[in-house]
Amino acid sequence: MGAGTAAPDVELALWRGFRLSMQTAGCLALVSFVPGFLLRLVYPRWENRVVLGINAVLLALLSILYVASFPFYRQFHANFNQMIFTGANDDLYALFITMVQQYALPVRLAGALLLAWVLWRGLKALLACCRLEDFAEAMVWPRWARYLGRLAFLYVTYLAVLLGIFGGSLGWQTAVDWENAGVTKDDFLNEAILDNPQALYRAYNLNRRMLACNGLDFTTDDIRTLAAWLSHRQPDTDDLDVYLQKSAQGPAADKPKHVFVILSESFANWPLLDKYQGIPISYGMRSLIAEDDTDYCPTFLPNGASTVSAVTGVVTGFADANLYLTTMPEAFAAPYPTASAPQMQKLGYTTNFWYAGPATWERIGAFTQAQGFEHFYSRGDFGDVPGSVWGCEDEVLYEKVLEGLDPGQPSFNVLLNASNHSPYDLDLEAKGFDKEAVRDALPPEHQQDEELLKELGHYWYADRELAKFVRAVKEKCPDSLIVIVGDHGDRYNLDKTPTTYERYGIPFIITGKGIHKGTLLPDAAGSQIDIMPTIFELIAPKGFSYMSLGSSLTRTNRQGVNYGFWITRTAIGKADTVPLVPEPVTEGEEPVIDEDAMQNYINAIRSISWWRAKYGPILDASRLEDR
Template identity: 30%
Template sequence: MFSSFVLGMQQDVKMFLLPPLLCAVFRLIFILVYRPKKSPYGEWRKWLTCFRYGFWWGMDVNAYLYLALLLLVSLPGAFFPAYFAVGDTVRLAVFLLYAAVLYTAFLGKMIFYSHFHDTFNPILLLGRNADKRNLADIFFHQNHGAWLLLSYLPYLAFCYAAGNALLALPPFAYPTLADGTGQYAANACVFVLSIVFFYWLRYGGTLRHRKKPEWDEVPVTVKEDVFLGKATMDDLIALKLLRRRTVHAAMRHTDADTAAILPAIISSDAPLLPDPLCAFARTARGAVITPPRRIFFLLAESYGQVHFDAPYAALGLMEAGARFRAEEHTVCIDNFLSGGMISQPSLTSLLAGVYDADLELNENVLFWERTLPTALPLILKRLGYRTSFWYGGGLNWGSLTHFIPALGFDAAYGGPDICPPGAPRTWLGVYDHLFLAEVGRRIRAEDDVPSFHFIYTTSNHGPYLLPFEEYGFDARRLTDRGVRKDSLKYRGLACAWYADQALCRFIDEMRAVYPDSLFIVTGDHVGGEFPLIPGVTERRELLLRERLMTSFSMHHPQLTKVDFAGNMIGGHMNILPTLIELIAPQGFSYYSIEKPLTERLDHVVTPYAWLTQEEVGRYQDRTAQALTVTAGTLPWQIDTARFTEERDAYVELTAYYVRHPELLIRKEDL
């Protein structure tokens, strides 16, 4: 009986070999049709990497054909001889069905690219609300739909012939053992290995899920080529990723809708359209401090406010940061909202000057060549600063290799590129202290010209496997409070300490060399492990404030708390205008969608949360809580949402410029 299963499994493997081959052929056709340079001459490594990575990434879907055949054909065929006899026919039928799905996805991509010059993206979802007769008309009359439908016949005939040829190859015989116990053990091993083989295929030739191929891990040599980077992704993979995303309602709006929504954030009497950012033009009142020669914008991974709060201060997790924040010329705001709830929209919002609102501007090819007048580096370049972007990970993450130059940065550096080969790293990037040390070394070697450095660290992120004790962490500060050294909480809190130490060491080193520097320090979002430890708090759940507030501080030898107009609340989008108002000469014009912290704020609104002097609320679940720092509990306000019209308007503003790329500034005009 089991020999029938093994014979059937071999047939499954044969059949499974064809889909990756078909995907490779589709990839080649796509490249030859749409890529300007058709030949791999001089680019063999790039082409081979594209096909190799695409092969393994495609296994995330293709491997399921093998699993389906194993479970639906080979396994029952081992128990029912009659079904085993027709197993190859069933296999061929299932394969032909899957091959038809692959071909349909491929044709769809070819048509989509011809219209939008991009592979599948959220625009595809808009087709649900499009005029179906219009789509049919385009398909048949513009894309030769009748010929495409007829092409299924020769394609499936070829697949049928190829499948039959593979199934006709003789299988290997399954050996039998005289020892019955040994035979059962061998059978069990073969069955388990058949399942393990599926996971090995699905995870891209590894059994470690974290090593599984993903868009962020596409090799730089391929991803830096915009077209080949897109071609690496199989069509079903692209659709799978697209299914996880939804098109925001603002992407379906008309310009008339926009004109009706934007007045919630624009009080100007000037016409809102066609370029609404014109209503956000500002004029600097004059420098508050002596413009520094160097500005350091430090964005730290998961650098939340909660670790600085009074209930957790005794843990000493932020001892370095707390000393920095306590200095006379460091100004802090303890109630500070991030521009995004995860890294990419947070980073994108800070740099682009508008809320990303999960529209993924960094992954939009339009924003790889164009940008907005609110872009942070673009404005600083006008003030005479050379702008540099430093990231602890690879610049292929989040398509930064394309997005960052388009914003106006003069240079961009990834940790793995600037640090010594073999430098220890997490799966996100080089260890913070090594990365920052190399950044500091390179900055000190630069010419003495006014410069702006945006520096983004990565280490404070799960699974928190750094050797913290080797870097000076005293385990007793947690173990004495009952936190086990082998626990995730221990590693996460130790990592927060490590990241804070590395960040502040870099600040101290730069201040020693450049004492007139301006430092901006904040976190990309709230994350990591939280210091909810018995005896430290009276609760096991985070307050809403602790879930949402990232950290924020600014330092300059002439800066004082008076300069911030007594503000106790703020958000990421207030940083850009604050910086400009601190250093720009009187009359300097710039764009900002939010007010600077040098003016009094009565509330802050992001696409995710709202904040007043008294309370904080989250739109996702319509909850709110008092803005109180406490070790105890606080009552929840349920079904509560304020400033929703402003929230909608900020999202609408970003979506409007995505819908109107002709209004963006071209990279070559920066």
């Protein structure tokens, strides 16, 4: 819990959660009550067995969810959410191995089943000793008392049904549900208010909204107006591609022979902050940032909460907007005009996508090639190499990229590594990780957290291998441009209640020939859809026509937005609050934003990404009627 959380907040969370769980309890009671009631009418001998059997299954499921919610919260800082459905589209074998290796699945499952058995035995004893029929038969009731008792029972049942339907209330006006339950000022308590079935119900609803594309409530008129605002022109056409058209202002650096965009797994920005510089896990990037041919933007957001969002952002140029592009037929029909690979081909580059994992993950091989990448390389192309279920080790991936790099053939390369990912099973000692030095640098309350030390060790490894790769590329091909970003943050932090900035921020590092301090705007901020526009404005000749939704961090971009947040150089906040509530990026600074401009930017990025990816370039309102 946050430092400012007090007993009244805990009491409010308990009371709110108690009320909401009345709804869950009511639903679960119906599951056994209805078949039990019907059996009592037709075959009473089976009633008790069936009720106990149904409740055995329910208690087992509830116990498993309860035990699973602990590692889930540790990983995602939330009760069950939409990541459940994202995981269902992931590599299920790899997920299973991760749960076994990192989260001790057999032990946790055994503990959950033991808990379920204890609860079931308690339920069985309760039903055996508290039979209403036995109580009624033992008492001699006058007729009026029997009628009064029946009326009281019906009234209590009526109240219980209302409380179950309306989440601890007697009417919908004051009902508690998953959308309005989080009323405390503490994020942890707000998640704790939801019991596990309610959290799953939330995940189901959010996923359904995404699949139905009804999470975005924009009309074609709205999108036209926003697209015109974003492109600084009149809303005089229904063709979105006109608004996405840009012209390069002329190269800000010598055109490189090779361009690299490295999406580094779970590579958060917080270890690069000054307050954590004493922890020896980020020396590689710190030394790189200090070099004269490198510039760094510390206020940058991932495209989404998972790796696949980063991939779609860099590959297609669209923001995460309630669409799962790697599963959409539209994304496989032809490259989007904002796609990175075809536009880099226009500049004379061969396009390659390098992935540490299997080509089948999220259909990444088929997806990237459908979006114009000429070559796709994955773990299956590398032979029998060391790694985890998610992919080969970073050093192996970088070695394969260097082997395939032809200094004389211009190339554009997107790299996606995987080592800094659960189950965090690298042999860190063999890699040279000084765990005791990191332990000594941690605050005393974290020094015995072996899981955290393992996670920090994997960040150290990713950082070291990334720095080695950059040096190797510069040595082999000195005229290269390299962009480094995390695919996402939000996996582990030193602070158990991190600020929004420390939790979600990722670094944007650009290095290579022609880059210098000041290449990026001093107040630059952005997200992954701004990577390619930044590259185009750095290397493309004046007048080069390209298409993008984002904009360059070297020219105009001073804000970023993603699936749930926005950021500037001084402020960050959630994108779905009205009004927007800015939080400071740096403690003690006053977070100031232009509310109207930021809201327009959020809506423009979301609405255009949603419409263009799903419905094409023409704003035709009749398309919405077909949904």
